[in-house]
Amino acid sequence: MDPLPARRGAAEPDDDEVGRRFAAGDEQALAWAYERWAGQVHGMAVRAFGPGPDAEDVTQQTFVSAWTGRAGYRPDKGPLPAWLVGVARHKIADTWARRDRQRRETEAAMSEVQAGPSGPVTAGVDTQVADRVLVLDELELLGQPQRGIIELAFFEDLTHAQIAARTGLPLGTVKSHIRRTLERLRTRLEVDGAALHA
Incomplete structure (x- = not known):
């Protein structure tokens, strides 16, 4: 045998x-x-x-x-x-x-x-620039996998399902990470925006 x-x-x-x-x-x-x-x-x-x-x-x-x-x-x-x-x-x-x-x-x-303003620049444009800087700063502070998920969603324009497939994470986890991160970003923008206009 x-x-x-x-x-x-x-x-x-x-x-x-x-x-x-x-x-x-x-x-x-x-x-x-x-x-x-x-x-x-x-x-x-x-x-x-x-x-x-x-x-x-x-x-x-x-x-x-x-x-x-x-x-x-x-x-x-x-x-x-x-x-x-x-x-x-x-x-x-x-x-x-x-x-x-x-x-x-x-x-x-x-x-x-x-x-700075080099002509008739509106306050809206200044606010958008400041918001972009704040968002980029906030991304630097994020840990993984949240940072990677947000980058896939907003820099590579992937859908939630595509992000789940790319990362191997469950779809629900991807959605909750995006929701929590966007809430955190919104809070940061509101706090910093209030400070700017105080």
């Missing part, structure tokens, strides 16, 4: 088998992939951004994106960890682009505030 099937059942599959099962949609393969290669992906993200929320987000986004886009992985074209590294590189590039966009938006808003 061949004992090999019993041994194979008791032990975890090798990397190639994990890749094949991942491509086939086996959720256990996703767990194995995360266990084996999340450290490598996180290391790449830490080298890009330093330890902290951005590195953690990139790690999570890499595996969520890899899983939702697993139809694009071909086990016969290369090993799964190499493909995951490619996905991570894209997520790192996306995060750098988002950071750069936010920096430029903040600088532009600050320039408008510092320049």
